[in-house]
Amino acid sequence: NAGVTQTPKFQVLKTGQSMTLQCAQDMNHNSMYWYRQDPGMGLRLIYYSASEGTTDKGEVPNGYNVSRLNKREFSLRLESAAPSQTSVYFCASSEVWWPPNNEQFFGPGTRLTVL
């Protein structure tokens, strides 16, 4: 069991470039999440997918799009990267989205720098 995997681990982009962050889980979880973590800000939810076929905005969705490709995979796309999107991005999964009385499993993160 690999748990939650993310690619790439590191990425440097120039302002205006686009990229897709990939995430996959092998725990047969229904729900998946994308967070960003900035110094002093904790984790903030960007988008989530409560179940296959659905996606919804979280706290900070501007500048991002997501795709729930299938039950295993949930990708995050930056269409036109901005320096403000420099952050560490974490993908997570859980059995269900609501009620949130189950643990979330996190991937190792992607460290993104936008110049």
Next chain:
Amino acid sequence: SQQGEEDPQALSIQEGENATMNCSYKTSINNLQWYRQNSGRGLVHLILIRSNEREKHSGRLRVTLDTSKKSSSLLITASRAADTASYFCATDGVNQAGTALIFGKGTTLSVSS
């Protein structure tokens, strides 16, 4: 829309000492979770305590919850160097549309040998 706020922001102790971290939150919750994050890694779930529970134990971890004060504490007994990490509380976003778990900013624990 931070719900949980950890205190202190940073804590330095010696191996063998106990470490206590606190979490305060603003609105009613159904449950509260604690997570650990080692440097450069993802978060790992430690323990979940429900709103009708007052105390819960898991190995060297003890979590308390006081819903009247809207606060929780995480106690790590007999700390080890391997406990060096950041610790986050997470509350369910009962009143936060689109947010299942709301994480605090974390307490950074440093355990020296």
